[in-house]
Amino acid sequence: MQDYNSYDLFVKNLHIYTNFPFLALDCNNKKTIPPRMRFQEMHWHEDMQITYVLEVIIKIISLGKTIEVHQGEAVFISQRVFHQFIEVETAHYRSFLFPKSFINFYEKSPMEKEIEQMNIGICLLKQKEIIDIIKNINHVSFEFYQEKHKEYYLATQLIQFMYYLLLQADHEENTLQDYHHSLQKCLAFIYLHYQENISLEEIASYGNMSVGHCGRLFMQVLQTTPYEYLINYRIKKSLELLGKEKTTISQIALEVGFNDVSHFIQSFKKRMSITPKQYQKQLFSHQNNIQDI
Numbered sequence: 001m002q003d004y005n006s007y008d009l010f011v012k013n014l015h016i017y018t019n020f021p022f023l024a025l026d027c028n029n030k031k032t033i034p035p036r037m038r039f040q041e042m043h044w045h046e047d048m049q050i051t052y053v054l055e056v057i058i059k060i061i062s063l064g065k066t067i068e069v070h071q072g073e074a075v076f077i078s079q080r081v082f083h084q085f086i087e088v089e090t091a092h093y094r095s096f097l098f099p100k101s102f103i104n105f106y107e108k109s110p111m112e113k114e115i116e117q118m119n120i121g122i123c124l125l126k127q128k129e130i131i132d133i134i135k136n137i138n139h140v141s142f143e144f145y146q147e148k149h150k151e152y153y154l155a156t157q158l159i160q161f162m163y164y165l166l167l168q169a170d171h172e173e174n175t176l177q178d179y180h181h182s183l184q185k186c187l188a189f190i191y192l193h194y195q196e197n198i199s200l201e202e203i204a205s206y207g208n209m210s211v212g213h214c215g216r217l218f219m220q221v222l223q224t225t226p227y228e229y230l231i232n233y234r235i236k237k238s239l240e241l242l243g244k245e246k247t248t249i250s251q252i253a254l255e256v257g258f259n260d261v262s263h264f265i266q267s268f269k270k271r272m273s274i275t276p277k278q279y280q281k282q283l284f285s286h287q288n289n290i291q292d293i
Helices: 108-115 126-142 152-170 173-194 200-206 210-221 226-241 249-255 263-271 276-291
Strands: 022-030 031-033 050-054 057-063 065-070 074-077 084-089 092-098 122-125
Touching: 022 126, 022 152, 022 263, 050 057, 050 065, 050 126, 057 074, 065 074, 065 122, 065 152, 074 126, 092 126, 122 126, 122 152, 126 152, 173 200, 173 210, 173 226, 200 210, 200 226, 226 249, 249 276, 263 276
Parallel strands: none
Antiparallel strands: 022 031, 022 092, 050 074, 050 092, 057 065, 057 084, 074 122
């Protein structure tokens, strides 16, 4: 199977390859520092995430479930869980992302096993003990911190956080975790085989689901059907090829999985409001104008 990092809905921790892969994000009035491309779209990541609301309210959508997080509350999002942030204009919140290696202590430790078996997908946090720890993490991440050993302090706070979170673990979430993994497998199959004549049965089978369940899961999370998602992905890949002058529309259609050129043109126009040829002409015209400047 394709590596998780190649998923189109995957968002990577900007600090993942540093010696301390802890990422703190400040989100205020729908602007994020450092900038993030997809936090307001459905996405997932390999990191665990804590989000703490400073002002107003945000909503988090996952698998058709909506969680409201009010000022002074927080939410935990486990790794590989599809989610999307919905916020009002004046919302202000902080997000903290970190890999599970932060809390494993060492390879094959009892703690690593506990984290792997943790049944929490998304969890609303209100308890004073947990919120106080998150406030500490927030303070050290964004306020002027004069003490030494900042990284060590952050790491110990994250470990304390996970201890209290494990005490709160809800075993009913386990099924939802399975659903997230099944959907990721379906998407991986599409990304690997979009150029082929694949069927809904094949997509569902790769995710170990029935066709009906697969369709419902796509609608819950992505608000579209597996077939529409496949067509949209093919159109997206065609945009990359339309920038190549010597590639014909017929060649592009076949390259991205359309056996019928007219079907490609019809699908493209439905989504882009222009034909592939018109799009290509506009693209080359724009490129030529830039070169003439």
